[in-house]
Amino acid sequence: MNIEWYIVLSALLFATGASGILIRRSPLVILLCLELMLNAGNLALVAFSRMVGNQEGQVFAIVVMVIAACEVVVGLGLIVAIFRRKLPLDVDDLRELRG
Amino acid sequence: MEAVLFFFSAIGALGGAIAVVALRNPFFSVLALIVHLFSLAALFLLLTAAFVAAAQVVVYAGAVMVLYVFVVAYVGGDGESAWEPIPGQRLLAPLLAIALFIELSVAVLSSALLALGTHGPEVSPGFGDPAAIGRLLLERFLLPFEASSILLLLAAVGAIVLAGRKRETA
Numbered sequence: 001m002n003i004e005w006y007i008v009l010s011a012l013l014f015a016t017g018a019s020g021i022l023i024r025r026s027p028l029v030i031l032l033c034l035e036l037m038l039n040a041g042n043l044a045l046v047a048f049s050r051m052v053g054n055q056e057g058q059v060f061a062i063v064v065m066v067i068a069a070c071e072v073v074v075g076l077g078l079i080v081a082i083f084r085r086k087l088p089l090d091v092d093d094l095r096e097l098r099g
Numbered sequence: 100m101e102a103v104l105f106f107f108s109a110i111g112a113l114g115g116a117i118a119v120v121a122l123r124n125p126f127f128s129v130l131a132l133i134v135h136l137f138s139l140a141a142l143f144l145l146l147t148a149a150f151v152a153a154a155q156v157v158v159y160a161g162a163v164m165v166l167y168v169f170v171v172a173y174v175g176g177d178g179e180s181a182w183e184p185i186p187g188q189r190l191l192a193p194l195l196a197i198a199l200f201i202e203l204s205v206a207v208l209s210s211a212l213l214a215l216g217t218h219g220p221e222v223s224p225g226f227g228d229p230a231a232i233g234r235l236l237l238e239r240f241l242l243p244f245e246a247s248s249i250l251l252l253l254a255a256v257g258a259i260v261l262a263g264r265k266r267e268t269a
Contacts, residue, residue: 055231
């Protein structure tokens with residue numbers, strides 16, 4: 001398969017994740033959609049690394065995985081903390097900081 | 100053969116992604132994300148990135164998703180209310196996503212990257228295997244490697260601080 005197919009698929013996955021973040025209101029599902037977007041970025045990185053014939057893009061993809069794992073850990077910690085304080089798990093209800 | 104594998108994995112990845120967005124129950128969304136991650140691992144294998152594919156399956160689909168399943172089971176996945184703060188949000192968001200997809204595709208496909216229409220150059224058999232990636236990580240990218248390990252440690256400590264039970268100080 002030509003590299004452009006992978007790139008277009010990655011753009012499609014990224015757009016799907018972005019629409020999920022815009023539509024959904026549960027913080028859990030928003031985190032899942034963030035994962036979708038990060039994975040789309042990973043796919044593009046690996047595809048470009050294959051296109052250039054250079055393995056450094058794969059190292060970038062691994063670093064992105066590490067960042068995603070950190071983001072998940074902190075995000076899930078926040079969700080558990082919100083749940084413990086009996087606050088609603090809905091990003092539209094949790095908008096005191098918005099003014 | 101490669102095209103068949105690509106289309107099966109692409110359908111799996113895209114179907115998983117759409118299911119994550121569309122399913123009401125967060126638990127099913129997590130399961131759909133696992134399908135998506137396995138399909139992406141197959142795509143990475145097609146792109147001769149064996150180590151990234153293995154890390155995807157072991158770290159992502161294994162460890163991270165188990166964390167998700169635990170939190171969803173703890174928090175309880177009830178559906179969202181139908182109340183919409185911005186009228187028409189559910190209609191506007193997919194339109195914006197389609198616009199984003201078209202824009203990204205146009206931006207990449209109309210760029211001057213001539214190699215986009217090829218399979219990429221011929222690579223040696225060891226391309227992307229653990230030995231090659233490990234050598235890169237520990238020689239050329241040693242500093243980012245150590246920095247990401249510190250970041251992981253910080254995230255773990257931060258999660259414990261955020262989610263841990265407060266000591267009762269009467």
